[in-house]
Amino acid sequence: MSALGPRTAFLLVDLQNDFLERPGVVPPADALCARVAVLLAAARRRSMPIAHVQTLTRADGSDAMPHWRRLGRSACVEGTRGALPPPALTPADGELVVRKRFFSPFADPRLDPWLRERQVGRLLVAGVYLHGCVRAAVLDAYERGYEVAVVDDAVGTTEPLHAEITRAYLAERAATFVRTDAVLAELEPAATAAAAAARLPAAVIAGAPRPAAPDRACVLYRNPCRSTEVLAEVPLGDAPEIAAAAAAGAAGQDAWARTDPSARADFLERWADDLAAQRDRLTDLVVREVGKPRRAAAEEVGRAAAHARVAAELVRASADPSRIAPGVVARQRPIGVVGLITPWNNPLAIPVGKIAPALGFGNAVVLKPAPEASATALALLEGLQRVGLPAGLANAVLGDGTTARALCREPRIAAIAVTGSIATGRVVAGLCALAMKPLQAELGGNNAAIVLGDADLERTAHDLARAAFAFAGQRCTAIRRIVVEASVAARFTGLITDAVAALVNGEPDDPATEVGPLISSEKRARVIAAIEDAVANGARVLVGGGVPPALAHGAWLTPALLSAVEPHSRIAQDETFAPVAVILPARDLDEALAIANGVPHGLVMSVHTQDERLRARVRDAAEAGILQLAAGPLAVHPRAPFSGWKASGLGPPEHGIWDAAFYARTQAVYTDEPC
Numbered sequence: 001m002s003a004l005g006p007r008t009a010f011l012l013v014d015l016q017n018d019f020l021e022r023p024g025v026v027p028p029a030d031a032l033c034a035r036v037a038v039l040l041a042a043a044r045r046r047s048m049p050i051a052h053v054q055t056l057t058r059a060d061g062s063d064a065m066p067h068w069r070r071l072g073r074s075a076c077v078e079g080t081r082g083a084l085p086p087p088a089l090t091p092a093d094g095e096l097v098v099r100k101r102f103f104s105p106f107a108d109p110r111l112d113p114w115l116r117e118r119q120v121g122r123l124l125v126a127g128v129y130l131h132g133c134v135r136a137a138v139l140d141a142y143e144r145g146y147e148v149a150v151v152d153d154a155v156g157t158t159e160p161l162h163a164e165i166t167r168a169y170l171a172e173r174a175a176t177f178v179r180t181d182a183v184l185a186e187l188e189p190a191a192t193a194a195a196a197a198a199r200l201p202a203a204v205i206a207g208a209p210r211p212a213a214p215d216r217a218c219v220l221y222r223n224p225c226r227s228t229e230v231l232a233e234v235p236l237g238d239a240p241e242i243a244a245a246a247a248a249g250a251a252g253q254d255a256w257a258r259t260d261p262s263a264r265a266d267f268l269e270r271w272a273d274d275l276a277a278q279r280d281r282l283t284d285l286v287v288r289e290v291g292k293p294r295r296a297a298a299e300e301v302g303r304a305a306a307h308a309r310v311a312a313e314l315v316r317a318s319a320d321p322s323r324i325a326p327g328v329v330a331r332q333r334p335i336g337v338v339g340l341i342t343p344w345n346n347p348l349a350i351p352v353g354k355i356a357p358a359l360g361f362g363n364a365v366v367l368k369p370a371p372e373a374s375a376t377a378l379a380l381l382e383g384l385q386r387v388g389l390p391a392g393l394a395n396a397v398l399g400d401g402t403t404a405r406a407l408c409r410e411p412r413i414a415a416i417a418v419t420g421s422i423a424t425g426r427v428v429a430g431l432c433a434l435a436m437k438p439l440q441a442e443l444g445g446n447n448a449a450i451v452l453g454d455a456d457l458e459r460t461a462h463d464l465a466r467a468a469f470a471f472a473g474q475r476c477t478a479i480r481r482i483v484v485e486a487s488v489a490a491r492f493t494g495l496i497t498d499a500v501a502a503l504v505n506g507e508p509d510d511p512a513t514e515v516g517p518l519i520s521s522e523k524r525a526r527v528i529a530a531i532e533d534a535v536a537n538g539a540r541v542l543v544g545g546g547v548p549p550a551l552a553h554g555a556w557l558t559p560a561l562l563s564a565v566e567p568h569s570r571i572a573q574d575e576t577f578a579p580v581a582v583i584l585p586a587r588d589l590d591e592a593l594a595i596a597n598g599v600p601h602g603l604v605m606s607v608h609t610q611d612e613r614l615r616a617r618v619r620d621a622a623e624a625g626i627l628q629l630a631a632g633p634l635a636v637h638p639r640a641p642f643s644g645w646k647a648s649g650l651g652p653p654e655h656g657i658w659d660a661a662f663y664a665r666t667q668a669v670y671t672d673e674p675c
Contacts, residue, residue, distance in 0.1 A: 007119055007120055007121040007122055008048060008120065008121075008122040008123070008124055009048060009049035009050065009051060009115055009118065009120040009122070009123055009124070010039065010040065010043040010048050010049070010050045010051070010123075010124045010126075011051050011053060011105065011123050011124065011125045011126075011127075011137060011141075012036065012040070012050070012051070012052050012053060012085075012089065012126055012127050013053045013105065013125065013126070013127030013128065013133050013134050013137050014053060014054065014055055014127050014128050014129070014133050014134075015033065015036060015052075015085050015086070015089050015126075015127050015128065016054055016055065016076055016082065016083055016084060016085055017081055017082045017083075017084055017085070017086065018075040018076050018082035018083065019055075019075070019076070019128050019129070020032070020033065020086070020128065020156075021082075022158055023158070024158045024423075024426070025128070025156050025157070025158055025423075026156060026157060026158075026160055026423040026424075026426055026427055027153065027156060027401070027423060028421075028423055029156065030526040030529065030530070031526070032128075032154060032155075032156045033086050033088060033089060034088075034522060034525075034526065035126075035151075035153060035154045035180045036089060036126050036127070036151075036154050037088040037089060038180065038184065039124075039126060039151065039154060039180060039183060039184070040088075040089060042183075042184055042187045042188055043124075043187070044092065045187075045188070046187055046188075048124075049096075049114075049115070049118045049120055050091075050092075050095040050096070051095065051096040051097075051098055051105070051111060051114070051115075052085070052089075052091045052095060052096065052097045052098065053098045053100060053105040053127070053133070053137065054076070054083065054085075054097060054098065054099060054100070055075070055076045055083075055100055055101070055133070056076055056077075056078050056083055056099050056100075056101075057074070057075070057076055057077055057078065057101070058077070058078060059077050059078065059079070061074055063101055064101075065101065065102060096110070096111070096114050098110065098111050100133075102136075103132060103133045103135075103136035103137075104133070104136040104137060104139075104140045105133075105136075105137050105140075106137070106140040106141070106144065112144060115146070120146070121146065121147060122146060122147040122148070122149065123141050123146050123147070123148050123149070124149050124151060124183065125137060125138060125141075125148060125149070125150045125151065125155070125175075126150075126151045126154035126155055127154075127155060127156070128155065128156040128157070129155075129156060129157045129158060129159070129163075130150075130155040130156065130157045130163040130166055130167065131157050131158075131159050131162040131163045131165075131166045134150065134155050135166050135170065138150060138170050138174050138175045139170075139174055141174075142173070142174035142175070148174060148175040148176070149175065149176050149177070149178050149183075150170065150175050150176070150177050150178070151177075151178060151179070151180055151183060152167075152177040152178060152179055152402050153179055153180050153400065153401060153402065154180055160426045160427040160429070160430040161429075161430030161433060161434070163427075163430075164405070164427070164430050164431055164434065165434070177402075178217075179217050179236060179400070179402060181217045181218060181219055181236065182217035182236075185217060185218075198231075198232050198233065199211075199212070199218070199232070199233040199235070200232050200233065200234055200235065200374055200375065200378065200398060201235070201378075201398070202216060202235035202236075202237050202241055202397070202398055202399075203237055203241045203244070203245060203395065203396060203397040203398065204378060204381050204395060204396045205241070205244050205245045205248050205392075205395045205397075206248040206252075206391045206392040206395065207381075207385050207391040207392070210241065210244075212235035216235045216236065217235070217236045218233045218234055218235050218236060219233075219234045219236065219371045219400065220232075220233055220234075221233075221234050221371055221372055221374070222520065222521075223288070223291075223554070224290065224291035224516075224517040224518065224519055224520060224554055224555045225291055225507060225508065225517055225553070225554040225555075226553055226554055227520075227521045227553065227554055227555060228553075231288070231289065231375075232374060232375060234371045234374045234398050234399075235398055235399070236371075236398070236399045236400055236402065236403060237368070237397035237398050237399035237403040237406075238399075238402075238403070238406065239406040239409075239410070241397045242366065242397050242403070242406045242407050242410045242413075243410055243412070245366045245395035245396070245397050246337050246339075246366055246395075246410050246412035246413055247412060248364075248391075248392040248395055249337035249364030249365065249366055249392055249393065249395055249412070250336070250337050250364065250412050251392055252364060252390055252391065252392035252393050253334070253336060253337060253362070253363060253364040253393065255390075256359075256362055256363075256364065256390060256393055257333075257334045257362035257363075258362075259362070261315050261316065261318070261319035261360075261362075262316060262319065264315055264359065264360050264361075264362065265312040265313075265315040265316045265360065266312075267359070267387065267388065267389065268308050268309070268311050268312035268315065268356055268359065268360050269308070269309060269312045270387040270388070271308050271356070271383065271384065271387050271389075272305045272306075272308035272309045272312070273305075273387075274383050274386060274387050275301060275304050275305040275308060275348075275352070275383065276301075276302070276305045278301075278379075278383065279298065279301045279302070281379075282297075282301045282304075282348060282376075282379065283297045283298045283301055285375060285376050285379055286300060286301075286347060286348060286376060287508045287509055289344075289347065289372065289373060289375055289376055290344050290345065290347060290372060290373060290376075290519060291472075291508045291516050291517040291518075291519065291554075291555070292345075292471055292508055292516060293470075293471060293508045293510075293513045293514060293515070293516045294508060294509055294510070294511055294513070295511060296470065296471050297508075300346060300348050300349050301348060303348075303349040303636075303638065304348040304349045304352040304353070305352075306638040307349060307352045307353040307356055307638050307655065308352055308356040309638075310356075310638045310639055310655065310656060311356035311357045311360045311659065312356075312360065314357065314360065314656070314657060314659060314660060315357075315360040315361065317657075318332055318361075318660055318664070321669070324668070326673055326674065327670060327671050327672065327673040327674070328668065328669070328670055328671070329668075329669050329671070330666055330667065330668055330669070331666075331667050331669055332361065332660065332664035332665070332666055332667070333362075333664060333665045333666075333667050334361050334362035334363045334663070334664060334665070335361075335363055335414045335415045335438070335663065335664070335665055336363060336364070336412075336414035336415075337363065337364045337365070337366060337412055337413055337414055338354075338358045338363050338364070338365050338366075338413070338414065338415050338416070338417060338663065339365075339366050339368065339407040339408065339410070339413040339415070339416045339417070340354045340355065340358070340365055340366065340367045340368065340416075340417050340418075341368050341404050341407065341416065341417070341418040341419070341420065341424075341428065342354065342367065342368070342369050342370065342373070342377070342418075342419055343370050343373070343419050343420050344369075344370035344371075344372035344373040344519060345471070345474045345475060345476075345519075346475075347369065347370075347373035347376035347377065348376060348380070350419050351367060351369065351377060351380055352380065353638075353654060353655060354417050354419075354654075355367065355380070355384075355394060357659035357660075357662075357663045358417075358663050359389070359393060359394065360663070361659075361660070361663040361664040362664075363663060364392065364393045364394070364395075365393070365394050365395070366395045366396070366397060366407060366410075366413065367380075367381075367394070367395070367396040367397075368396070368397055368398075368399060368403055368404050368407050369396065369398065371398065371399070371400055372519055372520075374398050377396055377398075378396065381394055381395075381396055401424070401427070404418075404424075404427075404428070405427065405431060408428055408431035408432060408435070408437070409431060409435070411435075413437070414437065414438075415437055415438040415439070415440075415662070416428060416431075416432055416437055416438075416439050416440075417439075417440040417441075417662065418439070418440070418441050418442070419441075419442045419443075419476075420441075420443060420444075421443060421444045421575070421577075422443045422444045422575070422600065422601070422647045422648070424443070425441045425443040425647075425650065428441060429441065429650060438651070438662065439650055439651050440650070440651035440652060440654065440662045441649060441650040441651055442476070442642065442643075442644055442648075442649055442654055443476075443601075443603075443644055443647060443648050443649055443650075444476060444575040444577070444601055444603070444644075444647075444648060445476040445477060445478070445480075445575065445601055445603030445604055445644065445648055446480050446481065446573070446574070446575040446599045446600075446601040446603075447477065447478065447479050447480055447481070447601070447603055447604035447605065447606075447624075448479070448480075448481040448482070448483055448595070448596035448599075448605050448606075449464055449467065449479045449481070449482050449483065449605070449606045449607070449608065450483045450586075450589070450592045450593070450596055450605070450606070450607045450608065450609075450618065451464075451482060451483065451484045451485065451488070451492055451608045452485045452488075452589065452592070452607070452608065452609040452611070452614060453485045453487045453488045454609055454610050454611055455488075455608040455609050455610065456608075456610070456631070457488060457491060457492050457495055458495055459631065460492070460608045460631070461492060461495035461496040461498075461499045462499050463631065463632060463633065464479055464482055464496060464499075464581075464608075465496055465499035465500045465502075465503060465559075466503070466514065466633065467479040467606075467633065467634065468480065468482070468500075468559070468579075468581040469500065469503055469514070469515055469559040469579045469581070470514055470515070471515070471516060472515050472516050472517065472518050472556075472557070472559075472578065472579045473559075473576070473577065473578050473579040473580060473581070474518065474519065474577055474578065476577075476603060477603065477604050477626070477634060477636065478577075479581065479604070479606065480575065480576065480580065480581050480582070481572060481581070481582055481584055481595070481596070481599075482496070482581060482582070482583050482584065483584045483585075483586050483592045483595050483596050484583060484584070484585055484586065485585075485586060485587075485588065485589075485592065486585045486586060486587055489583070489585040493542065493563060493583055496561065496583070497542045497543050497561060500542075500543050500544060500559050500561050501543050501544075503515055503559055505548050505551060505556055505558060505559075506551070515556075515559060515579060516556075517551070517554045517555040517556045517557075518555040518556070518557055518578060518579075519555065520555050521554075521555045523555065523578070524547075524555045524556075524557050524578075527557060527576060527578040527579075527580060528545070528557070530570070530571060530574070530576055530578075530580070531545045531560055531562070531571070531580065533570065533571070534562060534565065534569065534570070534571035537566075537569060537570075538564055538565075538566070539562045539563070539564050539565045539569070539571060539582075540562065540563050540564040541560060541561070541562055542561045542562065542563055542583075543558075543559070543560070543561050544557075544558035544559045544560040544561060544579070545557070545558060545560035545580075546558050557578070557579055558579070559579040559580075559581075560579060560580045560581075561581055561582075561583065562580070562581070562582045562583070563582070563583045565582040565583070565584060567584055567595045567598055568598070572584065572599075573599055573600075575601065589614055589617060589618070593617075593618065593621050593622070596622070597621070597622070597623040600646055600647040600648075601644070601646060601647055601648045602623045602624050602625060602644055602645030602646035602647070602648045602649075603624060603625060603626060603644040603645070603648040603649070604624055604625075604626045604627075604628065604634065605618070605622045605623075605624040605626075605627055605628070606627070606628035606629075606634070607622075607627075607628075607629060608631070615629050623645055623646060624645055625641070625642070625643035625644050625645045625648065625649060625653070626642070626643070638655055638656070639655065639656040639657075640655065640656060641653035641654070641655060641656060641658045642654040642655050643658075
């Protein structure tokens, strides 16, 4: 990116509540606005010219776009909250507010003269939507001779596939795409450098770490328990590094595929043994890196080793071709090089659950971990080398969403497996659709527990408090909505309120800790804002939702339990991925099922009743890939299918025998064997 200077202006496009609150905005509106707010503050400190572009319409709709009138749509009406930006993005004195009806900000005749009067030659663009008004702003600026840089992780869309096509189109013609961290590093290099810590390699390719160039954009990852402490400087990998990693995988994959399956299974068993032997070291790493309570971190190491062992069993069992009929056999062939995109909340078990079957069936892998879990990912690659995996078969490129998109676009990546949010899944699915690549996506879970009148209420309250708030609710399987039969709602609410209040918040290294911190102070701020929005819309906080005074040095939030919540409200419909749960009363089981099923997600549902007939009704009606009928905590078995329904998953389930459906291709072979 060329140096930023006084000739650069910051253009914010359509960052208004009505646009930001539309369903399906990616990245999520709170994260998008948080990035833009940081950029806006830095731009103001540099005294950059700043223009706020806003779509505004009259109350009678007479000047709305024709397709809005045709669809009966009303948005951004002057004088309404929907027309305003979020408070953090409110224009300041001296900043231009551009009004438009259609798509391009240059339709306002004031914008171009205002920029030229300030001798602006370059525009830095953020906002919504990339596929529409941002695109129009870029093309019209390009036509007028401006250099344009789009802040890639600070533009949103409701149409991920359209946005990816737009991104490629603009990058070839009219704009460069830069990251927030790269912009901040150039705007305020001294501030960025002052916070720097240990710099991780940008990638590990064929067993060799690849240091990032000094000017490479990085994420400064902070300790969840000590917000002022920077744990690592994580370089943001780019397309050339992805290409190099894919090439290394392709170079060794063919020979690995020809290796006897029993040898590949032996390797996976050695890896499982090594993971178990490294239990204490890996537990310490997970506790420090993501703030997971020690007991949960130690359990995750064991689960990771179990995934490797189950994959070894599967490879042995699948080694021989299946005889379909005389003269017909079915055999399994590897896919090639598989791209893996993994989150930070289970930094061991999720990557191992993908890497093990991928390697076991003869593939190579390129791993793109979440920035927050980079050190743990590098430790996994060290373990693979330690137990003798041939160089090039497992590679990693660190980075963010832009890196993940480069992984999806790389031609030598034959398939993608991703675990993340629904928003992430929509973007990845769009890219895979463009390239016709197989996809396995395990996405979010806004999970429900149904509590019926005959349940053991005291035990259920104890169990659900932990199911909702363990590891600060940062699990895709966490219970977030508790649907309670009205006849016992008052009593149960009292019991679970007491159970939640009794949960132990503390340092993750303390064996007594149950909750631990959120992943970052920024995440905590967004969760608090979501709680405040719910309260403003009528919800009541029964317990929690504040910062524990003794733990203010990190990202802790006391578990928040809310009541008086409407099932269709944002706090009930959105996956907070945080220590937040809501109580939703229901007249009977039919209404409880309608509420439980009434979200886009479909990962986990549990029912708490002693009546087998009612359990059977839930079993037949639940729209979830994982259903818990038994009491006690949910323990995901390494041989069981892990599958999200509806928007919670795409492609075949993960784990056990179901891994063969994704990491291997089935080939029918017809021979001359007599019938």
